[in-house]
Amino acid sequence: MSEREQGARLRADARRNREQVLAAARDVFLEQGPDAPLDEIARRAGVGIGTLYRRFPDRDSLVRDLMADNMRRGLDEMRAAVAEEPDAWHALVRFVRRMVELRAGSLGPVLSDRIRADPALGASRDELVGLVEATVEQARADGTLREGIGMGDISLLIVMIGRPPHGLAELTSRWQPARYLEIMLDGLAATNTRPLPGRAITATELRELFRMMKG
Amino acid sequence: MSEREQGARLRADARRNREQVLAAARDVFLEQGPDAPLDEIARRAGVGIGTLYRRFPDRDSLVRDLMADNMRRGLDEMRAAVAEEPDAWHALVRFVRRMVELRAGSLGPVLSDRIRADPALGASRDELVGLVEATVEQARADGTLREGIGMGDISLLIVMIGRPPHGLAELTSRWQPARYLEIMLDGLAATNTRPLPGRAITATELRELFRMMKG
Amino acid sequence: MSEREQGARLRADARRNREQVLAAARDVFLEQGPDAPLDEIARRAGVGIGTLYRRFPDRDSLVRDLMADNMRRGLDEMRAAVAEEPDAWHALVRFVRRMVELRAGSLGPVLSDRIRADPALGASRDELVGLVEATVEQARADGTLREGIGMGDISLLIVMIGRPPHGLAELTSRWQPARYLEIMLDGLAATNTRPLPGRAITATELRELFRMMKG
Amino acid sequence: MSEREQGARLRADARRNREQVLAAARDVFLEQGPDAPLDEIARRAGVGIGTLYRRFPDRDSLVRDLMADNMRRGLDEMRAAVAEEPDAWHALVRFVRRMVELRAGSLGPVLSDRIRADPALGASRDELVGLVEATVEQARADGTLREGIGMGDISLLIVMIGRPPHGLAELTSRWQPARYLEIMLDGLAATNTRPLPGRAITATELRELFRMMKG
DNA sequence: TATGAATGAGTTTTCATTCAT
DNA sequence: TATGAATGAAAACTCATTCAT
Numbered sequence: 085m086s087e088r089e090q091g092a093r094l095r096a097d098a099r100r101n102r103e104q105v106l107a108a109a110r111d112v113f114l115e116q117g118p119d120a121p122l123d124e125i126a127r128r129a130g131v132g133i134g135t136l137y138r139r140f141p142d143r144d145s146l147v148r149d150l151m152a153d154n155m156r157r158g159l160d161e162m163r164a165a166v167a168e169e170p171d172a173w174h175a176l177v178r179f180v181r182r183m184v185e186l187r188a189g190s191l192g193p194v195l196s197d198r199i200r201a202d203p204a205l206g207a208s209r210d211e212l213v214g215l216v217e218a219t220v221e222q223a224r225a226d227g228t229l230r231e232g233i234g235m236g237d238i239s240l241l242i243v244m245i246g247r248p249p250h251g252l253a254e255l256t257s258r259w260q261p262a263r264y265l266e267i268m269l270d271g272l273a274a275t276n277t278r279p280l281p282g283r284a285i286t287a288t289e290l291r292e293l294f295r296m297m298k299g
Numbered sequence: 300m301s302e303r304e305q306g307a308r309l310r311a312d313a314r315r316n317r318e319q320v321l322a323a324a325r326d327v328f329l330e331q332g333p334d335a336p337l338d339e340i341a342r343r344a345g346v347g348i349g350t351l352y353r354r355f356p357d358r359d360s361l362v363r364d365l366m367a368d369n370m371r372r373g374l375d376e377m378r379a380a381v382a383e384e385p386d387a388w389h390a391l392v393r394f395v396r397r398m399v400e401l402r403a404g405s406l407g408p409v410l411s412d413r414i415r416a417d418p419a420l421g422a423s424r425d426e427l428v429g430l431v432e433a434t435v436e437q438a439r440a441d442g443t444l445r446e447g448i449g450m451g452d453i454s455l456l457i458v459m460i461g462r463p464p465h466g467l468a469e470l471t472s473r474w475q476p477a478r479y480l481e482i483m484l485d486g487l488a489a490t491n492t493r494p495l496p497g498r499a500i501t502a503t504e505l506r507e508l509f510r511m512m513k514g
Numbered sequence: 515m516s517e518r519e520q521g522a523r524l525r526a527d528a529r530r531n532r533e534q535v536l537a538a539a540r541d542v543f544l545e546q547g548p549d550a551p552l553d554e555i556a557r558r559a560g561v562g563i564g565t566l567y568r569r570f571p572d573r574d575s576l577v578r579d580l581m582a583d584n585m586r587r588g589l590d591e592m593r594a595a596v597a598e599e600p601d602a603w604h605a606l607v608r609f610v611r612r613m614v615e616l617r618a619g620s621l622g623p624v625l626s627d628r629i630r631a632d633p634a635l636g637a638s639r640d641e642l643v644g645l646v647e648a649t650v651e652q653a654r655a656d657g658t659l660r661e662g663i664g665m666g667d668i669s670l671l672i673v674m675i676g677r678p679p680h681g682l683a684e685l686t687s688r689w690q691p692a693r694y695l696e697i698m699l700d701g702l703a704a705t706n707t708r709p710l711p712g713r714a715i716t717a718t719e720l721r722e723l724f725r726m727m728k729g
Numbered sequence: 730m731s732e733r734e735q736g737a738r739l740r741a742d743a744r745r746n747r748e749q750v751l752a753a754a755r756d757v758f759l760e761q762g763p764d765a766p767l768d769e770i771a772r773r774a775g776v777g778i779g780t781l782y783r784r785f786p787d788r789d790s791l792v793r794d795l796m797a798d799n800m801r802r803g804l805d806e807m808r809a810a811v812a813e814e815p816d817a818w819h820a821l822v823r824f825v826r827r828m829v830e831l832r833a834g835s836l837g838p839v840l841s842d843r844i845r846a847d848p849a850l851g852a853s854r855d856e857l858v859g860l861v862e863a864t865v866e867q868a869r870a871d872g873t874l875r876e877g878i879g880m881g882d883i884s885l886l887i888v889m890i891g892r893p894p895h896g897l898a899e900l901t902s903r904w905q906p907a908r909y910l911e912i913m914l915d916g917l918a919a920t921n922t923r924p925l926p927g928r929a930i931t932a933t934e935l936r937e938l939f940r941m942m943k944g
Numbered sequence: 945t946a947t948g949a950a951t952g953a954g955t956t957t958t959c960a961t962t963c964a965t
Numbered sequence: 966t967a968t969g970a971a972t973g974a975a976a977a978c979t980c981a982t983t984c985a986t
Contacts (some may be wrong), residue, residue, distance in 0.1 A: 098966075117423075117465060121959060126400075132968040152345040192466040218361075222957070230482075235455075243464040244479065249455060250332055255511055260497035262461065263452075267445075269485030270493065278485065282475035296470055310986065315950055336976060347951040351976065525965070547895060549760075551955060562972040567957065567971095622896040633745075660912075673894040674909065679885060680762060680892070681837040685941055690927035691880075694889065697875075700923065701916030702982055708915065712905035726900055766980060777947040883972070939952075 102139045104129040106153070109146050114190040114248070115256055118147055147191055152208075154188045159212040162219075172219045175230035177269055182240060182264045189246025217275065230274050236285025236293070241268055258297050317342040317354045321368070324418050329405040329463065333362055362406055367392055369403045374427045377434075387434045388443035391483055395432065395457060399480045402410050404461025430500050451508070452498025456483055532569045536583070539576050544620040544678065545686055548577055577621055584618045589642045592649075602649045603658035607699055609646065610672060612694045632716040647717050660704050666715025668725070669700055682687025746786045749774040751798070754791050759835040759893070760901055763792055792836055797853075799833045804857045807864075817864045818873035822914055824861065825887060829910045834891025835911070862932050875919050881930025886913055 093168040094102060108129035112120045126133040161182040167173035183189075183294060216235055223229035245268065248259045270276075285293070309317060323344035329336045337358060339349040355361040376397040380390035387455075429449055438444035460483060463474045485491075500508070515529040524532060538559035542550045553574060570576040591612040597603035613619075646665050653659035675698065678689040713722070739747060753774035757765045767788060770822040785791040806827040810820035828834075861880055868874035890913060893904045915921075930938070 095966085101967085109963090119334075122961090123959070132965085134968050134970095135966080138966075141961095189464070192464060218949080239403050240464060241479065241482075244459050247457040247465070249404070249407060252508070255508065258508060258511075263495050263497035264456065265457075266493065267486035267491075268483055269486070270491040271482035271484070275490070276482075276485040278481065280478050280481050281480035293467070293470065293473060295472075310947095312985075316950080337978090338976070347982085348978085349952065350950050353949070357978080469947070525968095527969070529965075549757055549764075554953070556959095563957090564973065565971050568873040572957085595878065615971080619894070622894060670894060671909065671912075674889050675957085679834070679837060679888040682938070685938065688938060688941075693925050693927035696923065696925050697886075697916035697921075699916070701912035701914070702818070705920070706912075706915040708911065710908050710911050721901065723897070723903060726903075729870035740945085746946085767982090768980070771948095777948050778982090779949095779984085780945080783945075786982095788981080 098139075101129070101131050101135055103129060105136050105139060105146070106150060110187075113147070113150065114187045116251075117247070118143075118191055122146075140244055148208050151188075151191055154183070154191070155212055157186060157207055158183050159208050159215070162212060162215045166215060167217065171228065172222035172226055173273075176216070176223055176229070176238070179219075180238060180269070181262070181265065183242045184246045184261050185262070187245035187246045190248075192243065213287055217273070228274050228279075229238030230272050230276050230285050232280050234273060234284035234286040234289065236287060239290055240263075240285065241272075244278050302363050311355075316344070316350055318344050320346060320354060321365060321410075324365060325402075328362070328365070329402045330467075331391075332462070333358075333406055337361075338379055353450050366403075366406050369398070369401050370408070370427060372401060373398050373403070374430070377427060377430045381434065383429060386443065387437035387441055388488075391434050391438055391444070392432070393452070394434075395453060395484070396477070397482065398457045399461045399476050402461045402476070404458035405463075407458065428502055443489050445487050445491050445494050445498050448487060449499035449501040449504065451502060451505030454505055456487075491502065515552055528569075531559070531561050531565055534578060535561060535566050535569060535576070540580060540617075543577070543580065544617045547677070547680075548621055552576075581618075581621050584613070584616050584621070585616075585642060586615060586638055588613050588618070588639050589645070592642060592645045596645060596649065601658065602652035603703075604655055604667070605647050606653055606659070608645070609649075610668060610699070611692070611695065613672045614676045614691050617676045617691070619673035620678075622673065640665050658704050660706050660710075662710050662714050663702060664714035664715060664716040666720030666721065669720055670715065671695075673704075730733060731832070736825075746774070746776050746780055746876070750776060750781050750784060751795060755832075758792070759802070759832050760797070761896075763788075764834055796833075796836050799831050799836070800857055801853055801905075802831060803828050803833070804853050807857060807860045809865065811860060816871070816873065817871055818869035818918075821868055821874070822863050822884070823863075825883060826907070826910065827900070828887045828890045829906050832891045832906070834888035835893075837888065858932055872917050875917050875921050876927075877925050877929050878917060879929035879931040879934065881932060881935030884935055885930065886910075888918075922930070 105125065108125045112125045112128060116124075122136060123133055125146075129136070135188070136146075140149065158179065165178040169175040169178055195221040213235070216238065218236045220229060220233070220238065224231070224233070239289045245261050245265050248256050253261055283289075320340065323340045327343060329338045330337075337351060338348055340361075341348045343355075344351070355364065373394065373429055377394045378391070380393040384390040384393055428450070431453065435444060435448070435450045435453065437448070439448070458477050460480050463476075467474055533586060535555065538555045542555045542558060552562055552566060555576075556563045557564070566576075570579065588609065592605070592609045595608040599605040599608055634636075643665070646668065650663070650665045652664070652669065654661070675691050675695050678686055678691075682689055713719075750770065757770045757773060761769075764856070767781060768778055770791075771778040781791075784871045803824065807820070807824045810823040814820040814823055843935075858880070861883065864881045865874060865878070865883065869878070871874070890906050890910050893901055897904055900926065
């Protein structure tokens, strides 16, 4: 059952609870990572742990729904960016900024099997991956994106930058990911011509990586 | 008592075990983060859990000793870099590459109270911070380091880049931090002149941050 | 939060469990002393170890609640004794008999910091200490209590007599504290006029002793 | 092998170690009871844990040797008392004072199977029990010992009084057993004629009790 | 022989998940 | 449906005992 379907059928109070849990989970996962105690999430959401479990039968489904939400918002942004931005580079930058803003990285890699397993999300996921990949290629062709950067590199950057260093848990207000993203973006611009070590991570490569993940 | 002193007094077999534990801890912390089960570390080191606890009375002391080791190695590199590199920028780059190579970030921020509390390390810590800060300032004065970058920004970059995305635990061989470091370094060069959001993190600021950390 | 308050708010089954745990703890502490394994207590109470920990977050809080209960019952007895007994000596005897009956000694000294730290109990503790001390003084003035006996001596006697000798763990049914208490009470009567070695332990002295205890 | 035999055969340094361990064990058992960590005893004795185990293959043999030592000293005192004191009551009092002085109670009941199992001690044990029992009977016949007191009651009193209340571990210097012993002795005198609850514990009864102990 | 290192079983404590109210 | 109680598996940590140096 997709989130939307679930949401549509729920009683008003149940839907409110569900959203409070998601919001609390977003905060707590950001602070403590995706292994944070669910008790804490329920507590911050102001609901009982039983209520949390009624809406999200296990930790994965909570993570999955948050990822799905991030992905949906990312897709909205990406569609708008492609339509409104002057070129591929600017579209890409706008998308990445949005993902970092959402702290998407705090949940772990964006395209894991957890999401892949959710059939209802297949469409938006595929569309997002396709859009980003095409934009990456266009930017490279335009000579605005640095040589040797793959779509998977972009994904990993979002992950690296969108989560606070371990131990800075409660200090997220002092944590400035946007700052480090801008440095990174400058490093991604085509003006940088030094060859990079390692190999580019394409969408295909990324999928393979995730297939090997246990989570 | 510093690691070196402890090490010197131990019986041969005990020292071997101690080093195996440290090596295993380095791997396991890299894969799973600094909350990884100590059982797992003991198992990989090929010793009983009791042996681990005899050498390291609690998790903190294990983390601390690894941090201390990283810091000592970082200081060695930094000293050599200052002596041998043609300018401040190259010295800084060499130091940061080394820290990322050591995956220093997998333990959390480098200058936390855990280290500060270890008096025997005060000297090397202070020397390292001093050297890096001076080099950062020199590089800025030289016009090689981007405007608005503080020493604390450098530290946080090391942390962000030197640990694998959550969930990529067992795949560290596929994880290419050096690649992302080089992108970041290009973003740090003075050729980039866009103003950065947020504020620079100086050594002072960093210390304050760490003082607020609970860990 | 006092035990009574906690108890009132709990669900029926939870309250039943809580009381079973307390009852089991009373038995087990009597048999094995206040360091007895909590597993054993949970097992005898017929609940999971997790349930025990839900009600009593650590060993201290279990000990504290039992002490609090003993103290409350002791206070009830002392009040009644003062009201109903013909003189101070008889009141004192009645109180001490009750405390020994409760095996208060099996938990260690009655007025430790563990209790002192529980603010909700301050009142009953202070009232009890005050009542006992006044009664001790009255009995001495009446010429019924032996010279040189302080209120703290009474407390320590309760502790010494109200716990079985080490190793008699499972034989508490064969252990006859009431017997030894009566001997002791006869020794405390004013008919005994030999001077005692050491010094009297007053309430003040006792408090000082407890302040020095680590537990 | 009895303690004496062991002692006689040992090299001078080994015997010194053995005695240091016994002395440390006496202190530590007094402070923490007979379950105290053996590490702590070795540390205070200034020897390695291995040395402790070479002399005392397990905890029991350490406890047993201390008990044996107490018993031997008690027997010496009892013999002297019988020879020198004017009557049975004074002999008994002298013996009990000595046992409390030795803090014999800190090891648990004096006649447990642990001692009974040590054949080399049979003789002194049997002699001591016989002497004490005869003296108890004589004192009762003399009309100096309270009616209804058995030899086992005396033993248990020694145990109850000769160990500090739990939690007063490190404060043994503030703990005044001699004071409480004198009160108890006054309660044991024949001038007290109130009947006692429970039943007298004779030597036979005591042996039966100990046979039921698991320790 | 003395030492202290190694081991693993026993305890404490936490937390995901299920279930009774 | 919402709640929070109950459970037990997992992880941290201690310590008796054995064994290598």
